[in-house]
Amino acid sequence: MEIFLIYFQLLNYTFCLRPGEPLSRKSPIKSGTARVSASPEVHHKVHRKGHRAVGIIVPYITKVSDKQWIYRRKVPKDLREKIGIREFKFPLGTTEAEAWKKYPTVHKETEKRIVEARKAVLNPPKVQHQSELERFREARSRIRALQLNPDWDGSDENEGIIRDVIADKIVSKYAEDEEGHPFGVTAEDAALLNTLAYGSRQKAPSPTINDAKRLYLKERVRDDEKKQKHVELVFSYLQKALGSDRVLTSLKREDAKEVRDYIYDGIKASSADRYLNTVRAALNHAIKEFDLNWKNPFMGLEVDHKGKGEPDRDSKRPFTDEEVKATHVRILGYAKQDLQHIWRILERTGCRLAEVTGLRVEDVKLDNPIPHIVVEWHDQRRIKNMVSRRRVPLLGDALVAAKEAVAEAKGSVMLFPAYGRLNGAGSASAALGKHVRACVTDKKVTTHSLRHLMKDRLRLAGVSKADQDIVLGHSSGSVGEDYGGDEVRLKVALRALEKVFA
Structure with missing residues (x-):
């Protein structure tokens, strides 16, 4: 029986195995290295169904020649149509060491594709029948x-x-x-x-509520999944309140009131207002695109705030100085590095969380005479409106945090790869929110309260309303929206923030 020595790594340690010998731990070696020495006959047996080493099988590695190792795996029959191929086949390198090094990444990606395909087969998207x-x-x-x-x-x-x-x-x-x-x-x-x-x-069918919703989703909401869910939720309330998919022109003021009362039951007035605004926008779009001679019955329909105070004004409040200092210390002591960077930038810029998590590395302008970040629309991040597109100066700790984040990005397109994705801001909000709540029990204080705090600081520093809007990206119809070029607006924002942190 041929005696051969196999080296492989497990938990960052090298184990030396001989047939019949127990495992023995040796000195640590660099992660990812492994070598197998055996005769051609042994290799042939090993590679028939995967790479086998003393009872441990590494599947799907195949040596096809002296200088070619590949990852080869059949696609399950029930997934072939979904994935589009019969077999996965990826080169792993020309040497055994290269194959072992590349194997974990290739295997993980293949497993991911199979899992995603399996989910798609088991949970196919709902077929939406045409109206x-x-x-x-x-x-x-x-x-x-x-x-x-x-x-x-x-x-x-x-x-x-x-x-x-x-x-x-x-x-x-x-x-x-x-x-x-x-x-x-x-x-x-x-x-x-x-x-x-x-x-x-042939007479064209009259457009219905469902037609209005679909048109709004297609032409206004498009591929924004968060807004898609919101619109679907709002229109589900309409269907439940009215009992059926009604023709638009049949809707009267009484119908609109019935919908309002149904939506308002059990939720805040501010939420009901927001839902009704979505209905108004969708129906107005339908009136325009379907050429309807019909008055939107939801226009001017108000939600009664009586007995519920002013929910919009009272739902959130700024941090106090003591609260923000305590939260800052906790995040720097317990949060992950990228969350620390995000918090430090938020604290000194007043940006929205999604504006920071959606930054690309190229959006951080460190070589400019005024170091700043560029908030703009791109494929990974949508901004609230055109006024929200702006340049925000980086001062003090925000500048330090931005430099550290760029260094940590290591060639990634996104400044914060873990959160620069669809719904990434929501994940960052949940993670930061836990640290906020550990320091501040008042639920009116959230990560977004940093933005309210910046608003108050700008006011106390004597910054004009127009200049506040430039810093925060607010749309108010003020003269702040009429400043000329980006450089001028950047200097105005710098002047405002310097007053705050003087």
């Missing part, structure tokens, strides 16, 4: 694609013949009942058959 109006519009688009006139009035006999031929072809796909009528016709084909038959005589 009557959507089918009507799609049918007219299909008519145009066939180079026919959607508004055909029957006078062109040649087009009439072509329409009959197309209709016969569609009907021929379906079986006929005893009376010779096709059955099982899909809603989409039925809409096309009606458009082919009636042309200009």
Whole structure:
């Protein structure tokens, strides 16, 4: 029996194994290194089903030649259609050492793809059936694609013949009942058959609440998942309050009041106001795009704040100086490094949390005469509005934190890779919120209270309302929105923050 020595690493230690010998711990070596020495015959046996070393199997490593190692793994049959391939195959390098080094990363990524595909198969997205109006519009688009006139009035006999031929072809796909009528016709084909038959005589279906919601999601909300969920929630309240998907023009003021009362039941007045604002915006968009001669019954509809105080004013408050100092000390003592950097930048800039977590490395301008961060729209981060796009000076500890964060990013596109993603700001808020709550029990104080604190500090420093808006990115219709170039606005913001921290 051939005696061979296998070196491999486990928990940062080298273990030397010989057949029949127990494990023995030797001195630590650099993480990720491993070597296997064996005869070609042993290697052949090892690589048939994976790399096996004294009872330990490392699956999917295959040596295909003296200078080629690959990761090879069959895709489960039920996932092949979803993933699009029959087998994963990735090069691991030309030497065994390279293969062992690359294996963990390749294996982890492959496992991730399989898990994601499995979730997609087990939880397929809900099929959203078209509304009557959507089918009507799609049918007219299909008519145009066939180079026919959607508004055909029957006078062109040649087009009439072509329409009959197309209709016969569609009907021929379906079986006929005893009376010779096709059955099982899909809603989409039925809409096309009606458009082919009636042309200009076909009346467009009236848009419904659901049509308004879908149009708003498609043209205004687009791919913003957070806003998509909000709109879906708000319109679910409409459906429950009204009991069905009503035609828009059938909605009256009494219907709007009923919806308001349903939404207002059990939630804050401020939340009810926000939900109604979404309804107003969606219906106004529908009125414009559907060319409706109809007055939005939700316009001017107020939520009664009586008996609930002023929730918007009382829901949040700034930190006191003592509270912010205590929270600062705790975060620097207990939070992760990236959260420390985020907090220090927030504390000295007054930015929104999402504006900081969404920063790219290129947004940090350390070589500028006025070091600053650039808050702007990009694929990984949406900003609240155009006025929110701005340059914010970095002073004192915020500048130090930004420099440290850039150094820590190590070639990453995002300044804070763990939070520079979809819903990353929410994760950062939850993590920071735990430290805030450990120091401040009042639930009206949150991470966002740093922004309120900066607002108060600007006021106390005698900074004008217009200049406050430049620093904080507020839209108020003030002259602050009329300053010229970015450099001028940056200098104005610097002057304001210098007053605060003088």
